[in-house]
Amino acid sequence: MNMTPSRAVILVRISDDKAGDAQGVGRQEEDCRSLAQRLGWTVAQVVTENDTSAYKRKRIKLPDGTSVLRTVRPRFRYVLDGLASGEFDGLIAYDLDRVARDMRDLEDLVDVVQSGYPHLPVESVSGSLRLANSSDIAMARVMTVMANKSSSDTGRRVARKHEELAAAGKPGGGGFRGYGYDVRNLEIVPEEAEIVREIAGRILDDESLNAIAADLQAREVPTVTGAPWNSRSVKSIVTKPRVAGLRAHRGDVVGDAVWPPILDRGQWEDVCARLAGRVRNVDLTLQRWLTGVLVCSKCGRTMPGAQGNNGVRYWCATPRGGCGKIAIKAEPVEAEIERRVLEGLSGPQVLEQLRHAATTEATDDARRSLAEDEQQLKELAGMWARKQVSLAEYREARSLIEARVKDSRAFVTSRAPRVLRRLLAGDIHEGWHALTPADKREVVIALGGMWRVMPHDRSKGNKFNPARLVPIEAGEQPPASA
Ligand SMILES: [Zn+2]
Secondary structure, eight states, X not given: OOOOOSXXXXXXXXXXXXXXXXXHHXXXXXXXXXXXXXXXXXXXXXXXXXXXXXXXXXXXXXXXXXXXXXXXXXXXXXXXXXXXXXXXXXXXXXXHHHHOSSHHHHHHHHHHHHHSSSOOOEEETTSOOOOSSHHHHHHHHHHHHOTTHHHHHHHHHHHXXXXXXXXXXXXXXXXXXXXXXXXXXXXXXXXHHHHHHHHHHHHHXXXXXXXXXXXXHHTXXXXXXXXXXXXXXXXXXXXXXXXXXXXXXXXXXXXXXXXXXXXXXXXHHHHHHHHHHHHHHSOGGGSOTTTTTEEETTTOBBXXXXXXXXXXXXXXXXXXXXXXXXXXXXXXXXXXXXXXXXXXXXXXXXXXXHHHTOOHHHHHHHHHHHHHHHHHHHHHHHHHHTTSXXXXXXXXXXXXXXXXXXXXXXXXXXXXXXXXXXXXXSOHHHHHHHSOHHHHHHHHHHTTOOEEEXXXXXXXXXXXXXXXXXXXXXXXXXXXXX
């Protein structure tokens, strides 16, 4: 029998009573409501628990005259009563630890849920709260007991906070400052802003990043970290959306920032465009992007590319601990792998598979949930060691978490990196030729491509023999690093 709640209750709460958290509660409600909508539930009421007293234990007097310490949560009790009386017929919460941090709370909720027939449905946005069967309940008990579960809760809240700050154009915080701005990333540091403008000007005058870095280093211009200037730091400083007064979140510009710009928007865009153009003008064929991709068939080490006596080659280099016995000319092997990669990328099956996977959101979620699950496994082992859970509970919870970890790990690793997604979004051949050597390598590795290089058969003459490249199957012993 299927029961879709028509009088569901949403319970939102926040752990701290700091300023701005009311906004956080708002986001929780929003998430809970969209979950209800997805599930087809009708929401009767939203109950907000946003006072810190929810966590405080108070001494109360029981009817028999004894006094005990209890967490006092009137709003939570109100929800339980409503569920027990039938006023509400389903519960949606943001997360398990927002519902029950105390074992007693959880047991009361379990009682109410089980008293319904069928069980009252309970759902949570984070997916951690499920009380549908006995293993869900065992899992919920273990998670509630977990003393330091709050740490991952804090992490999630911080991530949410970051999104809110980004949306408002405010700095993300995090304790480090961007070049050109003060520690709060709000005010301009004039002497650094001068350097940013100087760098921008010199780039637009076609000076190389290396030359600019060397000059700043020679003038002993300080960096934020004290590390020496290099082409990467020079580039990074002028291309950050921050210097144009733009707020970025996860690599994308999300809007105007609350801080003042150092470069005007047009100049910043010119600088970025100029630098992007420069990358394309570099002769990429001279750079060895198969380093880390080719493996020596004799000793199993990776073969770095370098200039040899007879031209550029990949060699199982003895100075790096290799056997020295296998070498292959760079140009033909690169052309051959490129051909195989492009063929693979153009195949309808691979494309379909990778395109399907091309959502950052899903990947980030999977990554986050993987990290949380792995952390929980660790905590769980610790709890068992401290005898806070029984062996049976430990085993049950562990098998549940492990199954999830397996799923999300497979998910995360199968996800294409950004560069691959970008490549697939446009003309693949054109895109490929515009990639930097490092990006090419990332694409090859993301596709799972590594090749064993077989010895050169002299009887076949000096010609390049593609048969020397044998794909290494997934799941094979990984190569020793050179
Ligand atoms: Zn070797």
